[in-house]
Amino acid sequence: MQHQAMPVKESIRTGTSPETLAQAILDNLYYIQGRFPQMATPNDWYMALAYTVRDRLLHDWVRTIQAIIEERSKVVTYLSAEFLLGPQLGNNLLSLGILEQARQAVAQHGIDLEELFLQEREPGLGNGGLGRLAACYLDSLASLEVPAIGYGIRYEFGIFSQEIRDGWQVERTDKWLEMGNPWEICRPEIAYQVGWKGHTETYCDDTGRQRWRWVPGRMVKGEAHDYPVPGYRNQTTNILRLWKAEAIESFDFEDFNIGDYYGAVKAKVESENITKVLYPNDEPVVGKQLRLAQQNFFVSCSLQDMIRIHLRRYDSLDNFGDSFAIQLNDTHPALAVAELMRLLLDDHLYNWEQAWEITRKALAFTNHTLLPEALEKWPLTFFAELLPRHLEIIYEINHRFLYEVRHRYPLEEDRIERLSLIDESGSKYVRMANLACVGSHAINGVAALHSDLIRETLFKDFYDLWPEKFHNITNGVTPRRFLLLSNPALSRLISRQIGDNWITHLEDLKRLEKFAENLDFQLAWRQVKQENKQDLAAIIREKTGIVVDPAGLFDIMVKRIHEYKRQHLKVLHIITLYHRLKRQPGLDITPRTFIFGGKAAPGYHMAKLIIKLINSVAEEVNHDPVLEGRLKVVFCPDFNVKKAQAIYPAADLSEQISMAGKEASGTGNMKFALNGALTIGTLDGANVEIREEVGPENFFLFGHRVEEVNRLKAEGYNPQHFFQEDEELRAALDLIRTGFFSHGDRDLFKPLVDELLYRDTYLLLADYRSYVDRQEEVDHIFRDQPRWTRMSILNAARMGKFSSDRSIREYCDTIWRVKALA
Ligand code: NBG
Numbered sequence: 001m002q003h004q005a006m007p008v009k010e011s012i013r014t015g016t017s018p019e020t021l022a023q024a025i026l027d028n029l030y031y032i033q034g035r036f037p038q039m040a041t042p043n044d045w046y047m048a049l050a051y052t053v054r055d056r057l058l059h060d061w062v063r064t065i066q067a068i069i070e071e072r073s074k075v076v077t078y079l080s081a082e083f084l085l086g087p088q089l090g091n092n093l094l095s096l097g098i099l100e101q102a103r104q105a106v107a108q109h110g111i112d113l114e115e116l117f118l119q120e121r122e123p124g125l126g127n128g129g130l131g132r133l134a135a136c137y138l139d140s141l142a143s144l145e146v147p148a149i150g151y152g153i154r155y156e157f158g159i160f161s162q163e164i165r166d167g168w169q170v171e172r173t174d175k176w177l178e179m180g181n182p183w184e185i186c187r188p189e190i191a192y193q194v195g196w197k198g199h200t201e202t203y204c205d206d207t208g209r210q211r212w213r214w215v216p217g218r219m220v221k222g223e224a225h226d227y228p229v230p231g232y233r234n235q236t237t238n239i240l241r242l243w244k245a246e247a248i249e250s251f252d253f254e255d256f257n258i259g260d261y262y263g264a265v266k267a268k269v270e271s272e273n274i275t276k277v278l279y280p281n282d283e284p285v286v287g288k289q290l291r292l293a294q295q296n297f298f299v300s301c302s303l304q305d306m307i308r309i310h311l312r313r314y315d316s317l318d319n320f321g322d323s324f325a326i327q328l329n330d331t332h333p334a335l336a337v338a339e340l341m342r343l344l345l346d347d348h349l350y351n352w353e354q355a356w357e358i359t360r361k362a363l364a365f366t367n368h369t370l371l372p373e374a375l376e377k378w379p380l381t382f383f384a385e386l387l388p389r390h391l392e393i394i395y396e397i398n399h400r401f402l403y404e405v406r407h408r409y410p411l412e413e414d415r416i417e418r419l420s421l422i423d424e425s426g427s428k429y430v431r432m433a434n435l436a437c438v439g440s441h442a443i444n445g446v447a448a449l450h451s452d453l454i455r456e457t458l459f460k461d462f463y464d465l466w467p468e469k470f471h472n473i474t475n476g477v478t479p480r481r482f483l484l485l486s487n488p489a490l491s492r493l494i495s496r497q498i499g500d501n502w503i504t505h506l507e508d509l510k511r512l513e514k515f516a517e518n519l520d521f522q523l524a525w526r527q528v529k530q531e532n533k534q535d536l537a538a539i540i541r542e543k544t545g546i547v548v549d550p551a552g553l554f555d556i557m558v559k560r561i562h563e564y565k566r567q568h569l570k571v572l573h574i575i576t577l578y579h580r581l582k583r584q585p586g587l588d589i590t591p592r593t594f595i596f597g598g599k600a601a602p603g604y605h606m607a608k609l610i611i612k613l614i615n616s617v618a619e620e621v622n623h624d625p626v627l628e629g630r631l632k633v634v635f636c637p638d639f640n641v642k643k644a645q646a647i648y649p650a651a652d653l654s655e656q657i658s659m660a661g662k663e664a665s666g667t668g669n670m671k672f673a674l675n676g677a678l679t680i681g682t683l684d685g686a687n688v689e690i691r692e693e694v695g696p697e698n699f700f701l702f703g704h705r706v707e708e709v710n711r712l713k714a715e716g717y718n719p720q721h722f723f724q725e726d727e728e729l730r731a732a733l734d735l736i737r738t739g740f741f742s743h744g745d746r747d748l749f750k751p752l753v754d755e756l757l758y759r760d761t762y763l764l765l766a767d768y769r770s771y772v773d774r775q776e777e778v779d780h781i782f783r784d785q786p787r788w789t790r791m792s793i794l795n796a797a798r799m800g801k802f803s804s805d806r807s808i809r810e811y812c813d814t815i816w817r818v819k820a821l822a
Contacts, residue, residue, distance in 0.1 A: 013055045016098045021105035024052045037109060043179055045111055046089070046119035049102065050182035053092050057228040061237040068147045072313050074322065074818045076141060076148040076811075079302055079336060080134040080329035081295065082278070083152050083240060084126030084159075085227075086641025088183050090117055090485050091139075095230035121176045122642050124158035125242075127282040127599075128560045129667050130368050132641070133446075133804075134329055136667070139478040140808040142231035142238040143504060145821035151302035153294060154184075154225045154242035155278040162599050162638040167615030171280070171602050183227055184242075190224035192304040193248065194297050200389045205349065212346055214389035220271040221246045222301035232480050232504055234822060243301040245274035281601040282560045292378055292386055299336045303343060317348055321361025325816035328365045328440065331376040331432035336363060337397070337439030338390040346389070352396070364442040364815050366473075367433065367454055368664050371564065375458075377429035380422065394421055394430060401438050405465070419461050437462045437469075442815045444471040447665035447686040453706070471814055474689055475665040476804035479506050482671045486645035489528040490675065494796075497521065504822070507800030516793040519786070526789050529652070529676060536650035539643075540595070540634055546622060548632045552591030553782050556672070557655035558639050558647055561600040561607040564662040568610050568752065569764045570594070570655055571617055573772055575732040577631060578621050590779040591630045597639030597647065609752050611635065616741040616749075644668075648675045652788075653778060656681035657771065659762040661706040663687075670802040676792040680774055682767070686802070694798045698791045702774040703767040712766060719760035722768065729768050733757070 010020040012027060029035050029048035040048075068075060093099040103113040126132060134150065141148035160171040195216025205211045222243040229238040247268035274297050279288065306324050310317060328334055337359060344355035369375075384391050398421040409415050421438065423429040437443055437459060445451030451472030455463040463470055484491045484503055494502060497515060502508040515521040533550035540548055557570050574594055581587055596614050600607035618633035636643065654672030656663075656679055663685035673679055673690055680700035681687040691699040704712065723730060733753060735741065742748040756764055782788050800806075812818045 014059050016056065016096070016101055018101045018104035018108065021052060021098070021101055022108040024055070025049050025105060025109065028052055042115060043119050045106070045109070046116045047180060047182050049106060049116055050089055050120075053089065053096065053098075053102070054182060054228065056096055056098070057092060057230055057237050060230065060235045061228050061239070063235070064147070064237050065239075069309075069313060072323070073147050074325060074816070075309075076146055076325045076327065076816055076818055077302065077306060078134060078137060078141075078148065078150045078327050078329060079299065079333035080131070080150065080152050081298065081332035082126030082131030082329075083123075083134045083138070083150060083242075084128070084131035084641060085123045085135045085240075086132075086481065086645070087117065087120045087122045088227075089120050091481055092183075092228075092230060094480060094485055095142075095232050097233045119179075120642075121179060122640060123176055123181075124161075124174055124640055125152065125155050125278060127159055127278070127280065129665070130282070130330060133368075133475055133667055136476065136478040136481070136804040137808060138229045138238065138240060139232075139480060140476070140804040142229045142236050143234065143478075143480070143822065144805060144808055144812075145231060145234060145236045146808065146812060146818055148229075148238045150229070150238075150240040151298065151305070152240070152242050153275050153278075153298045154244040155275055156244075157277045159278055159599065159640075160280055160602070161640075164611070164615060164635060164637045167612045167619070169600055169608050169611050173277075185226045187224040187226060190241075190305065191221050191246070192301045193219050193221055194300040195219050196293060196296060196386050198388065200392060211349070212389065212392070214342070214346065218271070219248050220274060220297065221248050222297060224301075224305070231822075241302075241305070243275065243298050245272050245297060247271040280599070281603075282562070289382055289386065292383070295332055295335050296339070296387060296390070299333050299339050302333075303336060303340050307343060307348075317344065317350070317358065318354075321358050324362055325364065325818055326362045327811070327816070328363060328436055330366060330368045331436055334365070334376070334432040334436040334439075335387075335390065337435050338387075338393045341393050341397070342389055345393070356397075359439060360441050363436075363440045364444070365436040365440040366444050366446065367458070368446055370450065370453055370458060370662060370664060372458070376432040377423060378432070380428035380430060383430050391430070394435060397435070397438060398422060408465070415461055419465075433459075434462075441469065442471055443469050444473050444815065445664065446473065446475045447689060448472050448474060449683070449688050449706070450664045450685060453661065473807055473810045473814070474686055474801070475667050475670070476802050476807035477667050477670045477674070478804045479503060479674065481645070482648065483674055487528075487532065487649035487675050489531060490525075490649065490796075493524055493528055504805065506803035506805065509797045509800055512793055512797035516790045516797065522786060522789040522793070525676070525793055526785065529650070529792070532649040533652075536595075536646055539646055540636060543637060544634060546618075546632060546634050548593040548634065549591060549629065552593055552630075552632075553652045553778075554595060554650055555592050555653040555655065556595045556597075556647060556651040556677070557657075558595070558597035558636075558644065559666075559668050561598045561604075561610055563606055563610075563755075564762050565658045566762055566764055567596060567598070568613065568756075569657055569767065569771060570596070571610075571613055572729070572732045572764065572768060573775055574617060574621065574631065574633060575735055576728050576772055578617075578624075578627070579728070579731050579735065581627055581630065582624075585626050589630060590782050593632045593634065595634045595636055595647070597636040597643065599639065606752065606755065609749065613736070613741070613749055613752065620741055644671070648672055648677070651675065651677035652782065652792075653677060654679045654681075656684070656687050657703070657767075658682060658684045659767070660684045660704060660709050662762070670799065673795045674799045674802065676796045678778075678788070678791055678795060680771075680778060689801065693801055694795050698794050700774045700778055702770040704763060709763060712763065717760070717763070717766070719757055719765040722765035723757060726769055728772065729765065 012024050025048045028051040033044045035044045138150045158174045161174050163170045197217030198215045201213045223246050225242045227240040340359045344350040421434045445454045498511040537548050537550045614635050621633050648671045654677040656669045660682045665686040682703040683705045736749050737753050739746045812820050
């Protein structure tokens with residue numbers, strides 16, 4: 001043993017020097033993983049490091065929780081069925097400010113930190129934008145030192161992982177917990193019972209008042225699993241609390257005693273199924289019992305938990321609405337309106353008026369979609385079967401609400417029908433969005449255009465009633481994960497130029513503007529982009545075998561596959577360029593790599609066909625010798641947060657090409673621009689504000705705007721008109737139609753081509769010409785590298801508004817009435 005004097009001895013659990021970390025890692029390897037270094041697998045080392053990081057987070061966590069309880073500050077609770085967290089290790093190291101120390105510490109054991117990053121299985125507990133937004137908001141809440149709890153579901157299987165076989169998407173279950181999960185802390189003592197099915201009864205309470213009681217047919221237990229959510233270098237750590245369903249008794253002993261062993265276990269399995277799997281649709285599907293059970297489950301656990309916390313701080317629930325600001329992330333947690341009423345009325349014996357006041361004061365609602373088909377509604381029959389007491393409460397809310405409406409708008413039966421919480425137009429449904437609107441004190445959209453459109457269309461009747469309830473809060477993304485962590489080279493360059501205050505005050509990036517023309521800075525900027533493109537090219541080669549040239553333009557479209565997002569418009573552009581080169585091989589065009597990524601809902605056939613089309617076009621284009629490699633098409637399989645972090649930094653061009661009026665906001669658009677990509681896009685969602693911020697001269701705009709889309713549709717839009725008029729468009733569609741990309745099979749893509757030729761719901765044909773022409777300009781400007789670089793720098797420099805810190809500040813000021821400490 002060596003006996004060297006150490007200057008000040010750091011605690012092995014909290015110390016942050018490379019030496020202490022190295023020792024702590026060894027300790028955890030030994031005492032948690034039960035391994036010697038000689039025997040340890042990369043996963044063992046990853047786990048040992050992760051536990052080392054977790055120890056340091058817990059230290060801050062305990063302090064934060066004490067502060068919440070003792071200072072009685074108002075707590076924000078974000079209710080969301082999805083949190084798309086992405087890998088935790090890198091982000092947590094950055095938040096603690098010990099990334100470099102950790103690198104050195106593992107190096108002392110002969111290990112490369114990057115290798116350990118690769119071990120991590122990301123918690124993919126979300127579908128796309130909505131779930132990732134929730135994760136960005138948790139990051140900002142902690143970074144702004146706002147006490148907050150995220151409440152959600154601990155799915156055993158997150159979003160499926162995607163494989164491509166013969167060009168088609170194949171789904172595989174995401175066994176993210178398989179290798180253990182070092183980040184979560186299971187808290188069996190924080191558990192609540194949740195009922196479903198059964199019947200309701202009335203009785204008289206001690207004061208002689210009539211009361212209701214729900215006698216559930218089934219009960220399940222929700223157990224808390226906590227994740228630390230650290231703020232950026234500020235010693236604040238908030239909580240993400242995810243609920244796991246557990247059977248209350250392991251066995252039904254009665255069944256067991258009469259010998260029905262399997263029957264007894266079945267009930268246990270059924271209860272635990274509630275949190276088995278995330279529904280892989282980015283838009284809701286009607287009629288899935290289990291999904292309603294999931295929503296009820298996590299909403300009830302979360303509200304019971306808030307009530308427990310509240311009663312530790314105060315004697316009564318009278319001021320519940322002052323101690324929690326509860327945000328409903330879309331309609332998935334909208335049952336909270338009925339459940340909070342139920343808890344207050346039935347369990348805590350409030351009268352209706354008091355309970356209603358408390359409920360409305362506490363709840364606020366964010367809408368995330370304009371697609372009318374995506375508005376969640378539940379068939380009345382099975383709602384009644386699953387949640388009989390909630391339905392009674394919803395009827396009562398509706399009764400009182402419609403009474404008010406009738407008073408204001410006598411004889412307007414149409415309006416009343418539209419506002420009703422129950423859809424009675426055909427088969428009956430419970431309308432979750434209406435429930436959320438009535439039960440909340442605030443309703444917001446997620447980008448300026450989207451908020452205008454919900455006022456004018458989706459929720460017009462509610463807006464007429466309560467204009468003061470409506471707000472806009474434009475989405476944002478966290479600069480910590482999406483610049484600092486995922487683009488370290490650009491971050492270093494920026495910080496060298498303007499200091500590192502931008503990490504928590506993104507508007508500081510403005511100071512880069514004055515270097516936009518500086519040739520040295522431009523050169524360095526380009527070099528970083530080039531290296532990022534090389535890194536992505538290496539990943540593409542490894543995952544797909546396709547070799548791409550990082551010198552060409554990287555033109556990227558990554559997001560869920562959906563017709564309204566129009567990945568197939570991008571394909572029509574690629575086919576057009578291909579066709580031009582086939583006819584004129586000598587044509588001088590800018591070499592481009594087109595990169596796609598994104599998952600299709602497993603039951604969404606058209607979206608899956610679009611993936612097949614992309615891969616079929618790739619096969620032809622990538623192998624055609626006439627092109628001499630000038631065009632390459634890549635479908636990057638299994639787009640997730642980890643891949644996203646490598647993709648955004650490598651983009652030259654960001655594709656944001658949805659039909660105007662359909663994309664609520666988009667957040668990928670912000671992540672691209674923040675990393676210096678230029679956008680080609682329609683006036684949709686947050687594109688409108690991005691263009692305003694970066695300046696129209698630094699944004700490639702195309703396509704019909706919302707009013708024009710509406711006009712076209714009102715006039716009886718006919719895609720044939722555009723098809724006949726435009727020779728290149730005809731050629732592109734004909735190549736698909738005649739089986740050129742499907743080995744002569746004319747049927748394969750027929751559903752897709754027919755949709756475009758005879759309906760074209762999302763106006764691809766109407767926007768095609770302006771899109772292709774704008775792309776010409778992109779080609780042109782890309783050749784002028786100083787000009788392109790200048791535009792790229794200005795894009796990044798003007799992204800300050802799109803930090804999720806700004807969004808969270810706005811929520812705090814206008815909706816939650818909570819003070820951000822930082
Ligand atoms: C999505 C929208 C996006 C938006 C995110 C986050 C749903 C239901 N909506 O445009 O499609 O950026 O929400 O607000 O997933």
